Amino acid sequence: MRLPDGFLEELRARTPLAAIIGRRVKLMRSGRNWKGCCPFHNEKSPSFYVYEDGYHCFGCGKHGDAVTFVMESQGVNFREAVETLASEAGLEVPKASPEAAQVEQRRTDLQQVMQIVASLYQHRLAQPEGAKALAYLRGRGLSEETIANFGLGWSGEGRGQLSAAVARFDVTPAQLLEVGLLRESEDGRAPYELFFNRVMFPIRDRDGRIISFGGRVLGDAKPKYVNGPETTLFPKRRTLYALDRARVGARQGAAVVVVEGYMDVIVLHQAGFTGTVAPLGTALTEEQLAELWRISPMPTLCFDGDAAGQRAALRAADIALPKLTPEKSLRLARLPPGEDPDSLVRKQGNAAFQKVLDEAKPLSMVLYDLLAAGIGTTPEQRAGLRSRLEAAAAKVEDKFLGTELKRELMDRFYDARPKRPMNGAPRSRQFNGKPVPPPVPITRLLPDADLAASHRSRTMVAILLNHPDLLADVEEAFAMLPLSEPLSGLRDAMLQWSSSAEKLDSAALMNHLHRSGLMQDAMQALSAVPVPLPECAASSAMPAEAESGWWHFFGLMNPSRLDEEVAAAQRAFADSGAEQDLQRLVALRKAQYRLQAGLVDWGDGRDDDE
Numbered sequence: 001m002r003l004p005d006g007f008l009e010e011l012r013a014r015t016p017l018a019a020i021i022g023r024r025v026k027l028m029r030s031g032r033n034w035k036g037c038c039p040f041h042n043e044k045s046p047s048f049y050v051y052e053d054g055y056h057c058f059g060c061g062k063h064g065d066a067v068t069f070v071m072e073s074q075g076v077n078f079r080e081a082v083e084t085l086a087s088e089a090g091l092e093v094p095k096a097s098p099e100a101a102q103v104e105q106r107r108t109d110l111q112q113v114m115q116i117v118a119s120l121y122q123h124r125l126a127q128p129e130g131a132k133a134l135a136y137l138r139g140r141g142l143s144e145e146t147i148a149n150f151g152l153g154w155s156g157e158g159r160g161q162l163s164a165a166v167a168r169f170d171v172t173p174a175q176l177l178e179v180g181l182l183r184e185s186e187d188g189r190a191p192y193e194l195f196f197n198r199v200m201f202p203i204r205d206r207d208g209r210i211i212s213f214g215g216r217v218l219g220d221a222k223p224k225y226v227n228g229p230e231t232t233l234f235p236k237r238r239t240l241y242a243l244d245r246a247r248v249g250a251r252q253g254a255a256v257v258v259v260e261g262y263m264d265v266i267v268l269h270q271a272g273f274t275g276t277v278a279p280l281g282t283a284l285t286e287e288q289l290a291e292l293w294r295i296s297p298m299p300t301l302c303f304d305g306d307a308a309g310q311r312a313a314l315r316a317a318d319i320a321l322p323k324l325t326p327e328k329s330l331r332l333a334r335l336p337p338g339e340d341p342d343s344l345v346r347k348q349g350n351a352a353f354q355k356v357l358d359e360a361k362p363l364s365m366v367l368y369d370l371l372a373a374g375i376g377t378t379p380e381q382r383a384g385l386r387s388r389l390e391a392a393a394a395k396v397e398d399k400f401l402g403t404e405l406k407r408e409l410m411d412r413f414y415d416a417r418p419k420r421p422m423n424g425a426p427r428s429r430q431f432n433g434k435p436v437p438p439p440v441p442i443t444r445l446l447p448d449a450d451l452a453a454s455h456r457s458r459t460m461v462a463i464l465l466n467h468p469d470l471l472a473d474v475e476e477a478f479a480m481l482p483l484s485e486p487l488s489g490l491r492d493a494m495l496q497w498s499s500s501a502e503k504l505d506s507a508a509l510m511n512h513l514h515r516s517g518l519m520q521d522a523m524q525a526l527s528a529v530p531v532p533l534p535e536c537a538a539s540s541a542m543p544a545e546a547e548s549g550w551w552h553f554f555g556l557m558n559p560s561r562l563d564e565e566v567a568a569a570q571r572a573f574a575d576s577g578a579e580q581d582l583q584r585l586v587a588l589r590k591a592q593y594r595l596q597a598g599l600v601d602w603g604d605g606r607d608d609d610e
Helices: 005-014 017-022 066-074 078-089 098-126 128-139 144-149 162-167 173-178 243-251 262-270 286-295 307-323 341-348 350-358 363-372 379-394 399-415 449-466 468-480 487-500 506-515 519-526 543-557 559-576 579-597
Strands: 028-030 033-036 048-050 055-057 198-204 210-217 225-227 300-303 331-334
Touching (some): 005 066, 017 048, 017 066, 066 078, 098 173, 098 210, 128 198, 162 173, 262 341, 286 307, 331 350, 331 363, 341 350, 363 379, 363 399, 399 468, 449 468, 449 519, 468 506, 468 543, 487 506, 559 579
Antiparallel strands (some): 028 033, 048 055
């Protein structure tokens, strides 16, 4: 009995392939993959590579997935291998039943139908009736080998030919309807063919089985491209054109690239970019993105440089943001205006497209530009942009990555703040109608800026060491602080602990730091050397005093953001009226005043003029 695709996908997702193979093969890291000596033939130097979704030996050619490896290495059949892996993964293998057997047989029959139809289309392309279609493909720069490798074909010029042509293979109209090659007529007449007068592109699943077709019309008829409908064989949201080939290309070191159309994919594969796929004329879906991440941690999305490409990039970013992790992200590449990958390669050669890929940037670097495109500089527009930036970062489910992304976006936001020019000469000050001379600047003996910043950083960490219950309220701001070692290491350990701790108390935090080997760093942060800590950092400080002190020093540490933070605190207090929001507002205003007045807090409670 064929097992449901959903079950096999779940089994593969729960099976760490390197761990399974590592029981029999000594593996060593090779980038993000693993390598070792092949267990299927004798070799002295490693040529056996293990990827996230499969293995391949470049010596003997053996390849497969976890199920295949168990079958080959243990001498068991498919069912036995699946049962072994399912038991380890905590899954129950679906039971065989007459109904399941019927479903499996029906699916097998439909896949045979697709193969028969594909062979028919390829045959027609080679006949006189397919001469125009073949000329079109050759005119697009495709070689005979490429045309054959991708199984391209010709549908025929008129409707009504397909059913008769495949009837001799015992293919029924009902089967053609089920795979989407026939459509029901609305006026009660016989079903009619979906594809006619079109160059045909077989669509395959990740294992290379034909599951549908796409067709391009010759001439000016609309739509230019048509894909088969969703069927039991063809899950559109999970399917990527040429994914079966891109999996092989990625294992051989090719970059995984997402483009828009069939011809872009085929031309790029012919040019050597063998990791290229396309989402079949639709916007990229979550399921397709998951398939991409199975073969590459950083696939590149290649978009046109026009407004449509900008919108496509934004849609892709919106889908990707929740699932980003430090190990899984995207790169975005932008094509020259007026070019697509197909035209760029044919006009300027492979090097031109390679340059586009080389200039691709991580999503985190281009997200600000995508969100800020077309937004002006009025206060209302900038407030709206800030809201969009914060909302984008909040979508990232990985807490630490989301915090880092927000920091990156906010840095760009503040750097882009428009500078207000002075209108004319400064207004002169007067008293009783007489001009008053400008004030004489007061020269202050300021402490060393780096030393003051170091004291402030230590004070903020010390406050949270003694009052870790504040972490829930200041977590995001704490993560944004520019700390140096060893304080940054303490900060990371504290945030990691607070995300899973049942109770935020100082004793539990200190125990965690002790187990992490960071107790000495923590004690140094709490010590009175070289400068005593202020009272707000003491364990005896009241919670409100500690929180107020923390926000005060945060303001001093982030002068470029202080105005925005004060405004945010004002809004928060106006909305809630809560005591903690008031404390934060008062502390930030105090820091704002001291910076404007030229006063500096050392971090020990002393002013610079004491």
